[in-house]
Amino acid sequence: MNITSLKKKINSNQKIILFGAGRLGKLALKALQANGLNVYAFYDSSEYKQGEEVCGVKILNLNELSALEKTSIIFITNNYISYVQNFLKKLGFKSIYDCINIFEEIKKIKINQDLNEYDINSIDREISFHKSAIDKSKIENDDSLHLKCIDIVVTEKCSMKCKDCSNLMQYYERPQNSDLDLMFKTLDKFMGCLDSLYEFRVLGGDPFMNKELHKTIEKLKSYKNAQNIVVYTNATIIPKNENFECLKNDKITIEITNYGKGLSRKHSELVELLSSNNIKYRSRPPGDWNACGTLKFYERTEEELQRVFDNCCMSDVTTMMNGVLFRCPFAANATNLKAVPYVEDEVINLNHNITDKDSLKKSIKNFNKSKKPLTACSYCGGRDYNSEIIKPAIQTKKPLGYIKIEK
Numbered sequence: 006m007n008i009t010s011l012k013k014k015i016n017s018n019q020k021i022i023l024f025g026a027g028r029l030g031k032l033a034l035k036a037l038q039a040n041g042l043n044v045y046a047f048y049d050s051s052e053y054k055q056g057e058e059v060c061g062v063k064i065l066n067l068n069e070l071s072a073l074e075k076t077s078i079i080f081i082t083n084n085y086i087s088y089v090q091n092f093l094k095k096l097g098f099k100s101i102y103d104c105i106n107i108f109e110e111i112k113k114i115k116i117n118q119d120l121n122e123y124d125i126n127s128i129d130r131e132i133s134f135h136k137s138a139i140d141k142s143k144i145e146n147d148d149s150l151h152l153k154c155i156d157i158v159v160t161e162k163c164s165m166k167c168k169d170c171s172n173l174m175q176y177y178e179r180p181q182n183s184d185l186d187l188m189f190k191t192l193d194k195f196m197g198c199l200d201s202l203y204e205f206r207v208l209g210g211d212p213f214m215n216k217e218l219h220k221t222i223e224k225l226k227s228y229k230n231a232q233n234i235v236v237y238t239n240a241t242i243i244p245k246n247e248n249f250e251c252l253k254n255d256k257i258t259i260e261i262t263n264y265g266k267g268l269s270r271k272h273s274e275l276v277e278l279l280s281s282n283n284i285k286y287r288s289r290p291p292g293d294w295n296a297c298g299t300l301k302f303y304e305r306t307e308e309e310l311q312r313v314f315d316n317c318c319m320s321d322v323t324t325m326m327n328g329v330l331f332r333c334p335f336a337a338n339a340t341n342l343k344a345v346p347y348v349e350d351e352v353i354n355l356n357h358n359i360t361d362k363d364s365l366k367k368s369i370k371n372f373n374k375s376k377k378p379l380t381a382c383s384y385c386g387g388r389d390y391n392s393e394i395i396k397p398a399i400q401t402k403k404p405l406g407y408i409k410i411e412k
């Protein structure tokens with residue numbers, strides 16, 4: 006649904022609702038308002054947001070949403086597209102749309118002037134992610150292989166120890182840096198069969214814990230089929246020498262999670278350094294955390310397991326660790342920690358002697374298409390729209406214990 010069609014279709018009794026009061030919600034609101042369309046309300050499943058306002062527009066709770074006329078026009082302003090579509094259909098709504106055409110409008114208006122937390126790169130990235138979420142099914146059906154992102158784990162070391170870290174850093178007793186030879190060899194195989202990659206996400210732990218980070222960054226820069234490299238940091242370490250120099254590149258953005266003064270101790274210094282050297286960065290507070298970083302076995306029926314997987318926002322965040330592609334960072338780290346079994350059918354092991362590009366491409370496509378829950382999903386709290394929200398970044402002094410599998 007684009008703005009022109011919406012203006013023609015909407016009648017004076019129909020309300021426009023935005024499902025999701027986060028960043029995409031604000032972008033959609035501004036785009037609609039700039040075109041003279043009135044948004045009646047947001048809905049957001051986070052209870053603490055309900056009853057509040059975003060840019061003067063109220064956030065409804067579930068009862069209020071359910072009570073709306075079923076002819077209301079609802080735009081999904083988050084990336085849980087299929088989950089929200091099903092949810093709204095069950096409530097009886099029929100006019101449900103994604104926002105991709107609405108976001109096209111953003112390019113025509115100077116929307117970023119009204120949204121202090123955005124720079125233009127952030128807006129482009131949000132929109133690309135939304136588009137990728139929508140395009141998933143289209144991509145599945147053609148011969149080319151385009152991926153939204155891949156997580157490259159450069160170290161298991163982190164300068165913080167968040168007890169609910171969704172990447173499970175709190176469980177590593179003797180964290181190690183990744184083996185570069187292995188990483189580069191397997192990355193070449195992987196990138197050799199991709200038509201395009203929107204974004205490498207360079208992660209740890211904290212990538213700056215690895216003194217040889219620059220070698221990985223140089224390698225990633227060399228891939229012409231990759232558009233962006235995003236380095237995630239908690240702003241506790243100021244990169245120096247080669248680890249700093251390698252960041253001066255148009256493809257690179259530093260994504261800073263600012264946990265506040267007590268934790269992100271070098272935040273101001275880092276921001277100052279990046280700005281004065283024209284290195285792109287984004288700095289954000291940690292936002293909502295889900296209770297998904299506890300390693301334990303959840304007794305779930307097959308149906309529940311399928312639901313956990315189907316609704317998970319991380320199930321297509323391909324993660325490369327030790328030359329193996331996993332469907333999500335949780336599965337990668339949980340397997341690496343030997344907290345869940347390694348299941349050959351659920352990964353692509355690039356360490357194997359794969360020489361045929363086409364069959365590797367096919368395997369990666371099938372791997373991404375699979376709708377089968379992972380073994381790791383039984384050990385994971387889940388990352389869905391309704392997951393419990395917890396306080397972020399509570400620190401633990403010692404690594405947390407967990408049960409290791411036998412083999």
Ligand code: SF4
Binds near residue numbers: 167169171210211
């Ligand atoms: S969530 Fe905490 S422990 Fe995990 S990588 Fe980020 S800063 Fe480190």
Ligand code: SF4
Binds near residue numbers: 332333379385387
């Ligand atoms: S293990 Fe399953 S539920 Fe957990 S993040 Fe991965 S795909 Fe999602």
